[in-house]
Amino acid sequence: MKRILLPTDFSDNAFNxxxxxxxxxxxxxxxxxxxxxxxxxxYHVGYFVENPIPYGLExxxxxxxxxxxxxIEEKIKEEFNNPKHRFKKISIFNLLIDQINATVQKYxxxxxxxxxxxxxxxxxIFIGTNTMYTLKKVKCPVIAVPSNFEYEKPKEILFPTDYQxxxxxxxxxxxxxxxxxxxxxxxxxxxxxxxxxxxxxxxTKVFLDNYFQENAHVFHVVDCMDVLQAIEDFQEMHxxxxxxxxxNRHSFFENLLFKPVVNQIAYRTNIPxxxxxxEKRIQR
Numbered sequence: 340m341k342r343i344l345l346p347t348d349f350s351d352n353a354f355n356x357x358x359x360x361x362x363x364x365x366x367x368x369x370x371x372x373x374x375x376x377x378x379x380x381x382y383h384v385g386y387f388v389e390n391p392i393p394y395g396l397e398x399x400x401x402x403x404x405x406x407x408x409x410x411i412e413e414k415i416k417e418e419f420n421n422p423k424h425r426f427k428k429i430s431i432f433n434l435l436i437d438q439i440n441a442t443v444q445k446y447x448x449x450x451x452x453x454x455x456x457x458x459x460x461x462x463x464i465f466i467g468t469n470t471m472y473t474l475k476k477v478k479c480p481v482i483a484v485p486s487n488f489e490y491e492k493p494k495e496i497l498f499p500t501d502y503q504x505x506x507x508x509x510x511x512x513x514x515x516x517x518x519x520x521x522x523x524x525x526x527x528x529x530x531x532x533x534x535x536x537x538x539x540x541x542x543t544k545v546f547l548d549n550y551f552q553e554n555a556h557v558f559h560v561v562d563c564m565d566v567l568q569a570i571e572d573f574q575e576m577h578x579x580x581x582x583x584x585x586x587n588r589h590s591f592f593e594n595l596l597f598k599p600v601v602n603q604i605a606y607r608t609n610i611p612x613x614x615x616x617x618e619k620r621i622q623r
Contacts, residue, residue: 340368344451352454356484360452370425404430451481493581499528502540505618524555530569582612
């Protein structure tokens with residue numbers, strides 16, 4: 340049974356990510372951990388005007404969180420009611436990233452699914468602060484779901500890589516499992532500037548070819564082109580339902596993930612992406 344963590348701030352964007360996860364794993368036995376964290380900075384002064392009761396701030400925030408959690412659970416039951424899915428609700432006084440890390444460790448979470456922006460996210464920013472820090476600080480795969488994305492099965496997966504990845508990365512089976520579950524085709528894309536693959540990278544390519552031999556997969560090579568442009572061009576010519584990347588500290592994905600660029604690349608606004616921590620990041 341898979342264990343999926345679903346952080347929420349009760350925004351529409353967060354619920355959309357929850358719906359994506361429920362569709363994504365509709366045919367699998369899963370336990371979903373719906374997580375809401377709160378701190379004093381999130382309290383609403385208006386609440387005290389309407390509810391002048393002698394509770395502390397933390398008590399009031401906990402009551403509000405649990406009330407919203409119940410609302411979400413009812414909404415999920417109304418829209419999905421999948422007997423394969425179980426839900427655990429976690430409302431807790433803590434910082435979000437700290438609690439995500441604690442929850443991942445405590446429940447041995449397999450995957451986090453979250454929206455790219457929170458309730459107050461600016462429209463021009465693709466990756467909100469919470470999602471950005473989750474990708475950077477949490478040693479667990481994350482699927483980031485863009486706002487208002489309507490679910491579509493990940494039949495075509497784009498996997499850009501420079502082949503600087505460890506073949507023993509413990510999260511590679513997740514990608515293989517996704518390909519198996521959704522009968523996906525994996526498009527492995529390598530962009531470079533005139534320098535052939537060295538022996539280590541060639542061996543990694545051979546490993547991937549063998550590892551995904553039971554799954555439909557195609558290797559694509561683009562010469563003399565920036566990887567971001569290569570991804571954009573690929574999407575203009577092919578349907579892509581899911582973008583997958585391995586997050587290395589030194590890699591080109593740093594620029595891809597953590598720069599608040601205003602619609603600079605078309606795919607930023609319309610494709611969910613799975614970020615897998617590199618083995619070096621996992622071991623740190």
